[in-house]
Amino acid sequence: MAQQKNLRLYVEFPSAVPDLTFGDPKPTEWERVVASSDFFAPELEKDRILALHGCWFLPVERAHQQAHLVVARVAGYDKAVYGLPEAASPILLELQPYHVLVATSKLSHFITGRYGPTEAWSAIWNRLIRWLDPDCESESLRWESDVRIRSGQYDKLDSDAEAEAFRRSVQWFRDYTLFTAWGGKKGVIEGYESKIDHNGKQLPLTTARADCISETAMVFAYEWVLCQNPASRRTASDILDFVWSSPDFVQNDSASPAYGLVNWYQRGPIFYGDDNARVVLSSMAAGRLLGNDKWDEKVLRCLLANLRTSSPEGFRPNWLGYPDSFSNGRGWQYYRDTPFVRIAPHYQAYLWACNLWAYALTGFDGFLTPTKKAIRMTMEAYPHGWRWTNGLTQEIARMILPLAFLLRIEDTPEHRSWLDSMCSELLKQMQPCGAIAERIGPLENGSYPPPQSNEAYGTREASLLQANGDPVCDLLYTTNFAFLGLHEAAAATGDARLLEAENRMADFLCRIQVNSSKHPYLNGAWMRSFDYNRWEYWGSSADAGWAAWCAETGWTNTWISSVFAMRQQGDQLFDLSASERWKSLMQRLLKEMEVM
Structure with a gap:
């Protein structure tokens, strides 16, 4: 229906998605979120590390779609210096051929969850908004952190x-x-x-x-x-x-x-x-x-x-x-x-x-x-x-x-x-x-x-x-x-x-x-x-x-x-x-x- 109406969808922490099989919700321990594609470039380069604090995510048992963000145990300050391990789990997937992005965690929780660093999450949400509405001319998203x-x-x-x-x-x-x-x-x-x-x-x-x-x-x-x-x-x-x-x-x-x-x-x-x-x-x-x-x-x-x-x-x-x-x-x-x-x-x-x-x-x-x-x-x-x-x-x-x-x-x-x-x-x-x-x-x-x-x-x-x-x-x-x-x-x-x-x-x-x-x-x-x-x-x-x-x-x-x-x-x-x-x-x- 969305495709017929030429709509773009961002779906977050879904109970079910066609062609995807989710496991039970799982928390991270030492894993961090990493940009796994150039979807957010140039503001956010591939292998860039982010903190999604208190991350609960839906493990995807079979995923052939493109992942733009993954959660993985990686070393590095800003960048995953040793690349991504095989055990990386998708956090943001793009479903082809549909205009649908699926987040397996709550990316929209970035203020309450104190996600960091600030400029990286600003880049993510500005990109998501532009992707949802390519004609959007809104200013960059800004907010006041709960802990500043x-x-x-x-x-x-x-x-x-x-x-x-x-x-x-x-x-x-x-x-x-x-x-x-x-x-x-x-x-x-x-x-x-x-x-x-x-x-x-x-x-x-x-x-x-x-x-x-x-x-x-x-x-x-x-x-x-x-x-x-x-x-x-x-x-x-x-x-x-x-x-x-x-x-x-x-x-x-x-x-x-x-x-x-x-x-x-x-x-x-x-x-x-x-x-x-x-x-x-x-x-x-x-x-x-x-x-x-x-x-x-x-x-x-x-x-x-x-x-x-x-x-x-x-x-x-x-x-x-x-x-x-x-x-x-x-x-x-x-x-x-x-x-x-x-x-x-x-x-x-x-x-x-x-x-x-x-x-x-x-x-x-x-x-x-x-x-x-x-x-x-x-x-x-x-x-x-x-x-x-x-x-x-x-x-x-x-x-x-x-x-x-x-x-x-x-x-x-x-x-x-x-x-x-x-x-x-x-x-x-x-x-x-x-x-x-x-x-x-x-x-x-x-x-x-x-x-x-x-x-x-x-x-x-x-x-x-x-x-x-x-x-x-x-x-x-x-x-x-x-x-x-x-x-x-x-x-x-x-x-x-x-x-x-x-x-x-x-x-x-x-x-x-x-x-x-x-x-x-x-x-x-x-x-x-x-x-x-x-x-x-x-x-x-x-x-x-x-x-x-x-x-x-x-x-x-x-x-x-x-x-x-x-x-x-x-x-x-x-x-x-x-x-x-x-x-x-x-x-x-x-x-x-x-x-x-």
């Missing part, structure tokens, strides 16, 4: 933009991340998962992690200092009590080789050095801001516990687990006495920053000498000897903080040159808008490189980019720590170039803070992967645990928010006001931990 960002790349920011960004961030933490655990303990969720369902919703990640909790305490402590909000002071104290409690997080058996270490997650005896380091850094900052020394002894014991499980060269295994890492007669002495070198700033650098800060507070040389040795070996190995995790840029960003702390302790030409070289390497990746571009190193040095096949996509941790040049910045592993590092480096050196870079990054982060009334649990947050050319959150979502649209409380949001607070207060992380108190604790704890 605060401002455009070139919009002028208000003078109080940073204060507003901090206020929104604290409101996000207060309204959407806090919880009460058994016994009235106050905790913080890990964040919100990257997966977006068909209604555009992201579910909370409810794991109670020590790093996320203590870093959030720091945010509320800064809110107390800046705004004198007594509720924030109470919240910060309550959640620090949770993270320093045993057996929830702290290993409190003095006979255990893990004594003093902090669990990765609640009652989970795995001890990442970099996670312990962020627990320590944020707890030290929060305790000072709250004017409370009740956590000092446990913080210093944790520092010594990490120090005594580090090698003579100043490096620590990426992680240790109890009891497995301490089996077969391996006590903490085994790790203290066994030569071990792993040049990977992602895992090592923030423990070095802790050690240097602890040395400045206590004068104990055991914190300083092996740390300087490790830093020297790391600097001499750059770049070819560096192991990188999700990217090389993040390793550079991590090194800046300990180098800034080292300069505070020993202002020598060599130490200045080390800090200057790392800052210069980072600034090579800084874009005019203030974003830090991701870059990977040699693949053989990467722990979690981009997927090297379609089958590898989504199977492990991975980079946000597929290849150098993809216009993406990482707010989970790089930008957040670069912001902190540049802030401390600018304060330590007085270098106007670093201050200008820090200011530019602050403006960038103000602009890309999430703005959403439809999904208020994201309003005021920052997500992981931002495309600075498209000016929206987008990236290769290959990471199995923390993919492109995740919003982490710790790591991402806490450090960005806290640096905004430091800038308002004229404050730095490095502070020596607790020196006398720490020195009085030190001798007793050195004997207790046998670190003499």
